[in-house]
Amino acid sequence: MKNRFLKATFAIVLIGAYFVSCKPKNTSDVAVGDAAQRVYVAPGKYDEFYNFVSGGFSGQMSIYGLPSGRMLKVIPIFSQDPESGWGYSEETKPMLNTSEGYIPWDDQHHLELSQTNGEVDGRWIFANANNTPRIARVDLKRFKTAEILELPNSAGNHSSPFITENTEYVVAGTRFGVPGDYEDGDVPINTYKKNFKAHISFIKVDKESGEMDLSFQLRLPGVNFDLSHAGKGKSHGWFFFTCYNSELANTLLEVNASQNDKDFIMAVNWKKAEEYIKAGKGKIEKARYAHNTWDDETHTGKSVIKEEVLVLDATALKDIVYLMPCPKSPHGCDVDPTGEYIVGSGKLAALIPVFSYTKMLAAIDKKDFEGDYEGIPVLKYNSVLHGEVQKPGLGPLHTEFDGKGNAYSTMFVSSEVVKWDIKTLKVLDRHPTYYSPGHLSIPGGDSKKPFGKYMVVYNKITKDRYLPTGPELTQSAQLFDISGDKMQLLLDYPTIGEPHYAQSAPADLIRNNGQLKIYDIKKNNHPRVSKGEKDTKVVREGNKVHVYMTMIRSHFAPDNIEGIKVGDEVYFHVTNLEQDWDVPHGFSIRRANAAELLIMPGETSTLYWKPTKVGIVPFYCTDFCSALHQEMSGYLRVSPAGSNVPISYSLGTNLPASSK
Amino acid sequence: MKTTNLSLVSKVMLLIVGILFIASLFLPLWRIELDAPQYPEGLTLQLHANKIAGDVNIINGLNHYIGMATLHTENFFEFKILPYIFGAFGLIAFALIFINRRKAVLVFLITFVLFIALSAVDFYRWNYEYGHNLDPNAAIIVPGMAYQPPLLGFKQLLNFGAYSIPDVGGWLLTGAGLLLATIVWVEYKYKKTT
Known part of the structure; x- marks a missing residue:
């Protein structure tokens, strides 16, 4: 009796084991053994x-x-x-x-x-x-x-x-x-x-x-x-x-x-x-x-x-x-x-x-x-x-x-x-x-x-x-x-x-298809390009203000801008003056209802911004470009609508003198 | 007197020397290679007889952090006169074929060697000037640090390794000098007895 019971138990266990072994293998062991080596591309090597x-x-x-x-x-x-x-x-x-x-x-x-x-x-x-x-x-x-x-x-x-x-x-x-x-x-x-x-x-x-x-x-x-x-x-x-x-x-x-x-x-x-x-x-x-x-x-x-x-x-x-x-x-x-x-x-x-x-x-x-x-x-x-x-x-x-x-x-x-x-x-x-x-x-x-x-x-x-x-x-x-x-x-x-x-x-x-590394700034025909810091300016046309700005490691030109008023429509035409591979700069301005601009070397890009609050608005470079990236920033003064603060802009000096 | 005349081989070599001088006018004479972790592809400054070429703008951009003055071809009087000097050297080499006197070749060789020595002094002077005369308001000031590139060979300057060597034109000039020396040597040593 006891012997039969043991035999039956043994048989059930065997049958159970058989069915368990029939279940398809777990997915994790399906990859081939040396797969890791075959997909490994060492640091610095190319795919x-x-x-x-x-x-x-x-x-x-x-x-x-x-x-x-x-x-x-x-x-x-x-x-x-x-x-x-x-x-x-x-x-x-x-x-x-x-x-x-x-x-x-x-x-x-x-x-x-x-x-x-x-x-x-x-x-x-x-x-x-x-x-x-x-x-x-x-x-x-x-x-x-x-x-x-x-x-x-x-x-x-x-x-x-x-x-x-x-x-x-x-x-x-x-x-x-x-x-x-x-x-x-x-x-x-x-x-x-x-x-x-x-x-x-x-x-x-x-x-x-x-x-x-x-x-x-x-x-x-x-x-x-x-x-x-x-x-x-x-x-x-x-x-x-x-x-x-x-x-x-x-x-x-x-x-x-x-x-x-x-x-x-x-x-x-x-x-x-x-x-x-x-x-x-x-x-x-x-x-x-x-x-x-x-x-x-x-x-x-x-x-x-x-x-x-x-x-x-x-x-x-x-x-x-x-x-x-x-x-x-x-x-x-x-x-x-x-x-x-x-x-x-x-x-x-x-x-x-x-x-x-x-x-x-x-x-x-x-x-x-x-x-x-x-x-x-x-x-x-x-x-x-x-x-x-x-x-x-x-x-x-x-x-x-x-x-x-x-x-x-x-x-x-x-x-x-x-x-x-x-x-x-x-x-x-x-x-x-x-x-x-x-x-x-x-x-x-x-x-x-x-x-x-x-x-x-x-x-x-x-x-x-x-x-x-x-x-x-x-x-x-x-x-x-x-x-x-x-x-x-x-x-x-x-x-x-x-x-x-x-x-x-x-x-x-x-x-090897002729990959481009930079955009040649000499060929930049953007209507509002600044090809050097000397070309930068801020121009008011009615309630539209066009800021012609440049970026190069590690500053914007200009980086102090005044005379912007609430209700103005401001266009930042930002040119990256770099002519070096892998040196994009980013441009962002506080509370702008848009995304950043990510600007490639030699490229000009424009951000539209409509200030709604009086105050000082910082802007900065968003792409860690250099050791002094954190210094690559600037300030823009927003005055109330109807204010008579004149347009001024500068880099490295305080202009106009009256605004000191 | 006959013995001081140049052999045909020497004349051919003088022709080559002249060609090397003229060719060096169109090729970079010297190069300073810079590399840094961020510039695995390297940056190169190439000095021609008449200009600075290569990644000048990028190097100028980077050098502003340490307050080094920017490099501009027009700031160096050397680039105005060097083309004439090399042109003249080429013409002199050709003229020597007709002058046909070994002593004249010797004088030319000495002149050339003196010129090279003078150039090296001048190059060192400029390297020193640019490496030491730094803007006191520069962003990066490392006490005691100067950025004078090596006259010849390798030197580490902060994150940049600078490697200063002759470029193609420089090797042509070296070749011209060696040929001149060979002519002088052959003409004086082997033709005394003939």
Whole structure:
């Protein structure tokens, strides 16, 4: 009896131990043993790659080094940035101007490095604004936003900014169909099918200057365009867009836009579209959109409102767009380095379809259509399909390539990244991510020449991966080594905002692109620059006072200012006279209803300030510039409105004598 | 008398000496390299025959903390006359080919050496002047501290290490001097008996 009891207990313990051992291993022991060495970049040494990461709802772009995951910089693009004065200084305000005035925030999702011959060239990086549709160009010599172009007829600028292989075009597709700006938008929402249209923008990029120009828009049915990528190599001349909501639902989309078994990947023959434009098939429509450009010599942004856009009705012209059926609300739309394979990631599908460009051309040639959708020919699924990756995981979202014939796809629902062979469609490896990955990024991973080696996966949920920080937790990047057969997890590191797409380039490509160290003060053409302390002055024009000020280690000129009155509008035009690398100066003034100015060597920047109180107001340098940084300060006297204290200003002496 | 004529080799060397003098007009003669923890890339002051070049403005900016006078090309009469001296040296070297007398070369060599010695004294004098004549109201005053850069070689001046050496033009002049000395030596030692 006792013996049986003991045996039974022993059996239960064994069974229990078995089940416990079946439980997947704790996440903490998943990284490879020598991971620390492989991500360690010794002090003073450089990372191998620049990693440009979208800032999501921060509106900015952050830059990290790989493999260390060290953050190098955040570049303000679509949101105000008090740290640098972006959107606060008079010069930068026009950069955030739109057809509806100044907008201080946006949601930045995708980035794309400029390319030449399908390879990353390290000149510019393009960024999208999702909420108020805009595309920005960041100059990688200056690491500064150089241009922002607003897009008319667009809402939810999500499938952007993807580029063609020589940066001929940046495209921007709308996630939300809406009535065009040139149409009457005051319509019942339930007339969606009739009145809501999607517009895809083709933005021409100047080869030399990089300046953008909205070349034309394609008018399309009001489906939700989600993501896109250009054809490359053999498929150069085509652009591919995923779309969902082919149901054209306008309410409870999570159900109503998930009804159709297949939505589409839309293939656009943009070379053909160019021909139609040349043949005069486009129609000039009224529009209002801002084009904001930064001038490096005046250190000032300029906003111009444009009034027209060329629209090409894609449904009326039968041979510029074709639809390829793609299972279940496809999200990612990725083209492999050869340009032959187009991967659609149906986020609700249990497989990943891979389409063949060659088969697509043949099917178009044979008119192998299964019908049409809202006037656009729909190709037969089996005629254009290269094959399906079976059981890749749950919730496929995005795919990147290593240039060695492999594809890597993120699985949002099953929280893993899956490596598969593009030709055979066999799954080769899978690795959990922590948790729920969105985008992934391999250096050059969407170009003709991926650099491989590393892969970064951007997760939406971190839960227990970091020290808790209240209800809002950090978002996270996970670095993998993909140089071997098996993906190896090396490092977790937190990011700003919410990271979506990211791009990476070899460090030398960016580092040796002619990086700017200072702005040449001789070329400073700011209308209110002071090129030396002799040029500084304070000028009253009615109730406006212009202070022409300079800064150099370790003083402002002038640093004593009198004659300012309550109710005046004061403009500080501050020039940093330094011509030395890494010597910015900051300028802040007590109770100013703005941010500081952070002024680079040779730059002029302007702070607007309206004094409301009588008294002495100090101002000081905010960037610890030198041993005597704390001395870099000054005083400004504010007198009552109507006071007769004259304007005076000085440095090092007390002027005027009467004010002693 | 024939024995005092110059050999063809010496004449070619004189031609080279002339070219070196002329070339040094267009190249920096001397450099003072400065580095500090904050300037790992280093700052350089380059002295040409006719100007001060390099990171002059940055160095002037930094020197104001210790009250050193700012450096300006126009404050040194040397930069007005040096180009003429080197030009003249070049022309003399060419002329010596035609003068064709070893004694003339010897005189030129002695003149050049005296000139170099004089220049070194002048350079030292300026270094002393700038290193010691400091503004009494300067922000940083270290009792007993002077900031005279070394005439040649390395010296630590507060956080800056100063390294004073000939630049390309200076090496060309050194080469010219050595060539002249070689000519004199060869002409006097080996041609006595011929």
